Amino acid sequence: MKPINQFLLENNLRIADNPCVSPDFCLDWQGLLADLAAGVDVVHHDKSGVSTSHGEWSLVENRHGDHAWRLDPADATASGLEELMEDGSSIEGQVYFPASYENLIRAKNLFQEADSNCSIFPGAGADLGRSTLGIGARFTTLHWDGVDWAMSRLGKGLTANQNSIPRELVYDVDEMLADRLDSVPFPFIGCDVPEGHQGQSVEGMSHGCVLAKLKSGFHRLGIPWSFNADHQPIGGKFDVREDQLVSGCLFASYITFDISPELAETEVPASIEEKAAYVAANVPVDLVDAARRRVEEAGLQPSEDEFNGLLAYVWPAMEKMKVRDEKYRAAREAAFTTDVGQAYLRELSIDELPGLTTPETTAVMLALAFEMEMPIHFVAPAFGFQKNIPYPDNDELRVMVSKIWAVCEKFGVAIGFHSGSGKSAENYQVVGEMTGSRLEIKTSGRYTYEMGVALHASTNDSDQALWNDWYAFTLDLAVAGCFAADETERKMAREFVADTLSSAGDNPEVFENAGVCRVALEALEPSPDHVFWFEYNFLYVLAAEGQADKTALGDHSPAGYRQRSRFYSISDEGRLLFACNVARYILFLAENVGIADATTCADARSELGTFSTFAAFHESIASSSS
Numbered sequence: 328m329k330p331i332n333q334f335l336l337e338n339n340l341r342i343a344d345n346p347c348v349s350p351d352f353c354l355d356w357q358g359l360l361a362d363l364a365a366g367v368d369v370v371h372h373d374k375s376g377v378s379t380s381h382g383e384w385s386l387v388e389n390r391h392g393d394h395a396w397r398l399d400p401a402d403a404t405a406s407g408l409e410e411l412m413e414d415g416s417s418i419e420g421q422v423y424f425p426a427s428y429e430n431l432i433r434a435k436n437l438f439q440e441a442d443s444n445c446s447i448f449p450g451a452g453a454d455l456g457r458s459t460l461g462i463g464a465r466f467t468t469l470h471w472d473g474v475d476w477a478m479s480r481l482g483k484g485l486t487a488n489q490n491s492i493p494r495e496l497v498y499d500v501d502e503m504l505a506d507r508l509d510s511v512p513f514p515f516i517g518c519d520v521p522e523g524h525q526g527q528s529v530e531g532m533s534h535g536c537v538l539a540k541l542k543s544g545f546h547r548l549g550i551p552w553s554f555n556a557d558h559q560p561i562g563g564k565f566d567v568r569e570d571q572l573v574s575g576c577l578f579a580s581y582i583t584f585d586i587s588p589e590l591a592e593t594e595v596p597a598s599i600e601e602k603a604a605y606v607a608a609n610v611p612v613d614l615v616d617a618a619r620r621r622v623e624e625a626g627l628q629p630s631e632d633e634f635n636g637l638l639a640y641v642w643p644a645m646e647k648m649k650v651r652d653e654k655y656r657a658a659r660e661a662a663f664t665t666d667v668g669q670a671y672l673r674e675l676s677i678d679e680l681p682g683l684t685t686p687e688t689t690a691v692m693l694a695l696a697f698e699m700e701m702p703i704h705f706v707a708p709a710f711g712f713q714k715n716i717p718y719p720d721n722d723e724l725r726v727m728v729s730k731i732w733a734v735c736e737k738f739g740v741a742i743g744f745h746s747g748s749g750k751s752a753e754n755y756q757v758v759g760e761m762t763g764s765r766l767e768i769k770t771s772g773r774y775t776y777e778m779g780v781a782l783h784a785s786t787n788d789s790d791q792a793l794w795n796d797w798y799a800f801t802l803d804l805a806v807a808g809c810f811a812a813d814e815t816e817r818k819m820a821r822e823f824v825a826d827t828l829s830s831a832g833d834n835p836e837v838f839e840n841a842g843v844c845r846v847a848l849e850a851l852e853p854s855p856d857h858v859f860w861f862e863y864n865f866l867y868v869l870a871a872e873g874q875a876d877k878t879a880l881g882d883h884s885p886a887g888y889r890q891r892s893r894f895y896s897i898s899d900e901g902r903l904l905f906a907c908n909v910a911r912y913i914l915f916l917a918e919n920v921g922i923a924d925a926t927t928c929a930d931a932r933s934e935l936g937t938f939s940t941f942a943a944f945h946e947s948i949a950s951s952s953s
Contacts, residue, residue, distance in 0.1 A: 331500040331528075338885040342392030344892040347468055349500065350428035350530030352394040352538055356414060359393040359425070363418055371397070374544030374949055379441040381411060384434075386541055387423070394426035394538060396434065411437065428530050431537065431578075432662055439665045446484075447546045448537055449554035449580040451670040453484055456581075456704035457741050458764050458922050460913060461486040461555055463771025465495055465865050466525065467894050468535055469902065470774045473909025475545045476948050478552065480931035481923045485913070486581060486767065488536045489555040490525075492572065496532060497523030499571045503883050509564075515862065516877065517808065517816030524881035526869045526891045529556070533578035544949030553672065555581040557769070562589025562647040573654045577662055581672040582655055583707070583743075586644035587679035595640045602635040610642050614698055621694035622687070625737040629687040637691050645695050652701050674705035674743050674767075683727070684708030686734045693738045705767055706735060707743035714772055715749030715861065721757050728761040741765040748773040752919045759920035768916055774909055775865050779855035781904035782897065790901040793893055798853040798860060800867050803875035805859035806845050809838060823859040824848065830858070868894060903941040910935060 328336075332354045335341070342352060353359055362369050368390045375386040382401040388394045399421055400408055409415030412424035412433045424430050438445045462474050462485060474487045490496045494511050497503045503523065510519035527535075536554065540546050556579035559572060565588055576582065596602045606615060619634065629637075652673070659669040677684055677692050689708055696703045708731050710724070718724050728742070735742055744758060747768035758766060782794035808820025825835035828847060837847040851857065855864075871879040871886035873893075881887070897905075914931055917923035938944040 330504055334504055335888075338888070340885065340888045340892070342394075343390065344392075344895040345526075345888055346392065346895065347527035347531030347535040348497075348888065350528055350534060352392075352426035352534050355391065355393055356425040358391070359389050359395055360416055360418075360423070362389045363387065363395070363423055372542045374547070375541040377438055377445075377447065377541070377546070379437055381405070381408065381437075384438075386426070386538065396424040396426060396430060398422040398424070426534070426538070428534060431534050435578075435668055436664045439663075439668045443665065443667050444549065445546075445667075446549050446551050447541060448668070449488065449533075449578060450551045450667060451553060451580045451672045452667065453551045455484055455486070455551060455553045456672045459484070459486050459553070459767045460916050460920075460922070461489045461557075461743075461747070461767050461769035461771075462909075462913065463489040463557070463769065463774065464525070464532065465490075465771040466775040466778060466868055467891075468527065468532065468539075469778070469894065469897075469905060470909045471536060471539045472543070472902070472945055472948065473906035474913065475540060475543060476906065476944065477910040477913040477917075477931070478550050479545060479548055479948055479951050480910075480934070481914075481917055481927060482550065482951060483917075483923065484551040484553070486555045487552040488532060489557050489769065489771065490529070490532060491558040492529050492556050492576060493522045493560075494558060495523065495525050497526070497528040497883070498568070498575050500528050500530075502571070503528075506883075508883070510881075514815045515808075515819035516804070516866070516880075517811050517813040518877040518880070520866070521881035521883065523883065524866070524869055526883065526888060529575040530578075537578075543945060547949055548951050553581045554579045555583060555674075557583045558585040558676065559583055559651070560588045561586045561651055562644055563592050564588065566647070569651060569654065573651070573658050576655070577658055579671065581674065581704075582652075583674040583676050583705075584648050584651070585676045585679065586641065586648055587676075589644035589647055590640065590679065593640055593643050595636060599632045599635075602632065602639050605639045606635045606642075610638055614695070617698045618691065618694040621697065621738075622690040625686075625690045625694075625734050627687050627690050627734070629691065633687065634691065637688060638695075641692065641695070645699065648696075649699050649701060672704045673701060674707060675703045676707040676743070676745070678707050678709035678745055680709065682709070683711055684731065686730050689731055689734045690738075693734070693740060697738065703738070703740050705741050705743035707745050707769075710744070712744065712746040712750070714746045715776075717749065717751035718754045721753050724754060725757050725761060728758055732762050735762075735765075741767060743767045743769060745769050752915070755916060755919035756921075759922075764921040766920060768920060770912075770916070772861070772865065773912055776855055776861055777908035777912065778894070778905050779860065779864060781901050781908055783853070783855050784904055785898060785901045787898035787900050789896070790898050793897065795853065796873055797864065797867050800870065800873060800875045801860045801863040802845075802848050804863045804866070806841055806848065807875070809844050810841050819862075820859070823862050826858040827851070830856075899941040903938060903944055906941070906944055907935045907938065 331349045372386040377384045383399045412430040508522045556576040748770040828835040837844045869887040871882035914928045918928040
């Protein structure tokens with residue numbers, strides 16, 4: 328048994344209320360086999376059917392959330408049926424296989440060999456590399472139902488699963504068990520939090536998002552979708568675990584290359600002569616010439632010193648990006664047997680470079696990538712976006728985007744807008760208009776907010792208890808932060824509290840002492856619209872026993888996972904409210920950036936108002952807008 332599965336079983340952390348931690352979706356194969364043989368406590372997911380020459384495949388699941396692939400053979404006398412996947416076992420004419428990560432790889436090959444248009448797995452086809460919305464999962468996996476429903480009504484695939492790895496997801500469960508995960512600085516909290524602070528593993532997320540679409544029947548609609556391994560760190564301290572990052576992201580059909588770790592360690596020569604000498608000594612001359620030609624063809628004329636300075640700054644990172652890209656390619660070619668299964672999209676994230684991104688920088692970076700045989704689908708410049716804050720000047724935004732788009736259009740590349748949540752409808756309309764909807768809006772924190780809105784509105788007692796505990800957790804962190812010794816933590820916390828009180832029409836000057844501050848905040852009606860709740864909320868999911876203590880944050884022990892299970896145990900009322908909230912926000916984005924028409928979005932919004940149960944909502948995912 329894999330160590331992660333043993334850890335989960337020993338601590339009674341089952342998939343039913345703690346999914347996507349293990350790469351496997353079956354922790355106890357022998358227990359599931361016993362249930363299958365007895366014919367008790369097993370659900371057959373009727374909508375999950377997939378046909379191949381071997382017969383009809385589908386999913387079964389027991390009360391613990393352990394899953395198996397079931398094959399109803401086309402020819403029960405055929406040989407080798409139990410060897411199609413690992414650990415096959417025949418029961419009354421049907422063949423069952425555990426839903427292990429290894430068998431997910433086999434399933435992908437079997438299904439895509441049978442049908443090259445198979446949309447069960449994340450892919451890179453259709454217009455996913457040209458026009459999409461990035462739906463992040465900073466918190467839980469419960470948003471998938473709302474995402475899949477929205478895609479079904481739009482008739483359009485999206486980046487339906489998106490996570491920063493290893494920042495948000497556990498990149499290697501064995502490293503987690505050995506307590507060797509690195510930490511991520513959160514200056515506004517005043518401490519570092521362990522990587523993977525959501526709790527789920529990248530392989531577990533890969534597995535779970537596929538099974539979710541099978542169980543709802545979404546795959547029958549034939550709508551392609553993608554999975555973005557966001558902010559894949561290149562270079563710096565991440566060199567030593569590069570192979571593990573590549574392995575974990577095997578099912579990602581879209582890679583965002585984040586070169587900032589290597590840039591942080593790169594020293595640029597000071598003088599004009601030194602920069603020119605560095606380029607001459609390190610960058611192949613034919614690459615320099617070809618990149619400059621591409622930049623000039625895009626209508627730009629950076630000076631020789633500007634060009635050399637940028638090359639000297641980014642060349643070490645670009646070399647490492649090329650190595651990483653080759654590893655992503657090789658891993659897919661080794662694991663998957665079809666061209667469609669091996670394909671992936673690339674995004675070059677350059678918003679970490681100093682200042683707002685210029686057209687010249689955009690052109691040089693794209694020219695290098697293309698000349699190094701790394702075709703880019705999205706480039707993410709820095710536009711000065713702040714998370715969950717509308718851009719204040721639409722005219723200024725229009726000018727900035729138009730300049731970058733003039734370059735991107737020449738290269739045939741779409742623009743990725745990072746920190747895309749919480750912008751105004753007008754902001755989205757501007758970027759959609761300026762790019763002809765050749766863009767991706769990346770959103771993540773918004774869906775944690777929508778969970779808070781759902782729990783706050785739920786009439787279920789358990790949901791209300793969770794909401795109240797969650798709100799109290801953020802209030803405790805805010806008050807402590809307002810009087811912290813760390814200057815950044817104190818400054819940010821006071822901004823969050825002052826903004827909250829000002830928005831409520833109350834006096835924001837409450838920093839005489841912690842008692843005064845707490846009394847002022849506790850006098851407010853708890854609301855997910857309070858700024859301090861929005862800023863601190865994502866930390867609650869893996870806070871050991873729900874404690875508002877820095878040492879409890881991002882806790883990968885049983886205490887942290889018991890806390891996580893509270894969210895996977897919310898009521899059906901809470902799940903319906905959350906799924907509808909997620910779908911509405913996606914419809915809002917799709918309409919305003921111009922990737923869907925107003926009538927389609929209005930019809931879908933109207934339909935959302937007709938659901939009275941989560942079961943009815945989930946049942947409807949497999950039906951399309953037409």
